[in-house]
Amino acid sequence: RVELISFTGVLMDLGVDANATAGSIQTMTKGLGMTESEAMETTESIVHLARSLDMDLNGAISDFNDLAPRLMEHGENMTEVFEGLLVQSRATGLSMQSLVGIAAQFDTFEGAARQAGKLNAALGGNFVNAMDLMMETDPTARFEQIRDAILDTGLSFDEMSYYQKNFYK
Secondary structure (H helix, E strand, C coil): CHHHHHHHHHHHHCCCCHHHHHHHHHHHHHHCCCCHHHHHHHHHHHHHHHHHCCCCHHHHHHHHHHHHHHHHHHHHHHHHHHHHHHHHHHHHCCCHHHHHHHHHCCCCHHHHHHHHHHHHHHHCCCCCCHHHHHHCCCHHHHHHHHHHHHHHCCCCHHHCCHHHHHHHC
16 A cells, blocks of 8 residues: 555646546456556556657546547556557547547448548558558557558658548548
8 A cells, every 4th residue: 555655746746637647557457457566667667658759648647548448458558558559649649539449440340441441542542451550459550551552652641632631631
């Protein structure tokens, strides 16, 4: 208990709300079966990553707590998936909720086919494979596949047409 209270105090000094810290610890201990020490270590790694990305620490922990029910499907890889999304959020400027929502569109064959079709139409070729996107369960890896497809076109954002730019925005 003393270690947990001390840990929470340190995070409070960094701007993380005590309730957010408690929620993250509870998610990891109850949902993932971690020990309190493992949960504190994992929370600390999320905080370090958020700091290195110059992101709001309280926001990062709150996002983890908010997304936990959806990320639980990744089991013990849940925190790695979250950390990947944190990096993508910083790189794209999109909220964590938006990223998860976009990635979820590829969870079914119909959704993946529809979205891949839209992407391919916007890119002007067959650059995105719906089956590959659907079979990939890690949202970060899905975004990397999409990014790679865009890079494969050889177009930079500045070179895209008005409609292509609007599509990506």
